[in-house]
Amino acid sequence: MKPEDIIAHAPLVLTQAQRESYFTDGFVVAERFFTDGELDGLRELSARFLEDSKAVTESNEAYDIGPNHSPDHVHVRRLKKPVDRHPDFWTFASDSRLTEAAADLVGPDVKFHSCKLNYKWPGPDDLVKWHQDILAWPHTNYSPVTLGIYLDDVTTEHGPLACVRGSHERELFSHYDAQGAWSGYISDDDMPRVDLEQAVELTGPAGSLIALNCRTVHGSQPNQTDQTRPLLLYVFSSADAFTWMPAPSPTTKTGDIVRGATAKFVHMDPRPCLVPPNWEKEGYGSIFASQKVSEAAE
Ligand SMILES: O=C(O)CCC(=O)C(=O)O
Structure with a gap:
């Protein structure tokens, strides 16, 4: 679906101004979109998975582990595929106001793609360089949107996600x-060729929802506070968007329709996209692992 067709549907949970801003800028923040009551269960799950990570010594199917990880010093950069780790993460994706926010940005028929829970730990290590997500998981069109939920307050010092307006x-x-x-x-x-003067830090109090389009250039700076910055991220697309390469981190729910109906016709956007590696054959760790390996080779 094209932006003008999506916008023509009445909004469910975002304001029309927020939707227009998303399509113009490539991102939007809805502050305090979720209440503490809606997030407390997810926070408890996050704490439980971090506790369990103490028994893990290297990255595996569930955890992307940073270089400083030990039982006394947790350094989990990512809980992979949360929807496959606990059913509450899937309920949140498929039956909550998050699903409605996705429909406001991709249209009434919504497909689930993937999910991750990123942590940015205090210190200089967890920098994410500028990138565009769609290069890793191309679709037949550019409807995919990443919806992020800040489980705690995020200020400039926490290393918020930053997006380049209009990119x-x-x-x-x-x-x-x-x-x-x-x-x-x-x-x-x-x-x-990236206009960094247009970079905007997406800060917000706990419960804020951030939305960024799959083409938007984004990254994040190190966390200069003494608190961890958890960011729960879900990717959705319109139902008429289809992946044309294996997903880097497929879940058991990838491709499921979470709202509306399956598509009868595919929407093909003519704008080209470079082919990524075949993750099914080559394997995928995480963006942190890829960026670090490549830095080491520079
Ligand atoms: O967690 C972050 O700060 C950035 C994450 C990100 O850009 C990604 O996972 O693609």
């Missing part, structure tokens, strides 16, 4: 390095 309407950049290996970020040579 979703501009070029898609290669995420391969000079040797032809997947880097997961836009190269230094290409960065001058």
Whole structure:
């Protein structure tokens, strides 16, 4: 569906101004979208999974582990596929105001793609370089939206997600390095073509919902506070968007319709997209792992 067709449907939970701002800028923040009551269960689950990670010594199917991880010092960069770790993460994706927010941005027929719970720990390590998500998981159109939920307050010092205004309407950049290996970020040579003056930090109090389009250039700075910054991220698309390469981190729910109906026709956007590695054959760790490996090779 095209933005004008999506906007023509009455909004469910976002304001019309928020939807217009998403389509114009490529991102939007809805502050305090969720109440503490809606998030407390997810916070408890997050704490439980972090506690369980103490028994883990290296990255595996569930956890992406950072270099400083030990039983005394948790450094989990990502809980992978939360919807496959606990049913409450799936209920949240498929039967909550989150699903309605997705419909406000992709249209009434909503398909689930993937989910992750990112942590940014205090210190200089957890920087995420500028990138565009769609390069890792291309679809037949550019409807995919990532909806992020800040489980705690996020200020500039916490390393919020930052997005480049209007970049979703501009070029898609290669995420391969000079040797032809997947880097997961836009190269230094290409960065001058990104208008960083348009970069906006998406800060917000706990419960804020952030939405970014799959083409939007984004990244995040290190966390300069002494608190961890958890960010729960869900990706949805319109039902008429289909993936044309294996997903990097497929879940048991990937491709499920969470609202509305399945598509009878595919929507093909003619704008080209570079082909990513075949993750099914090559395997995928996480954006943190890809970006670090490529940095080491520079
Ligand atoms: O967690 C963050 O700050 C950024 C994460 C991100 O951009 C991603 O996972 O694609």
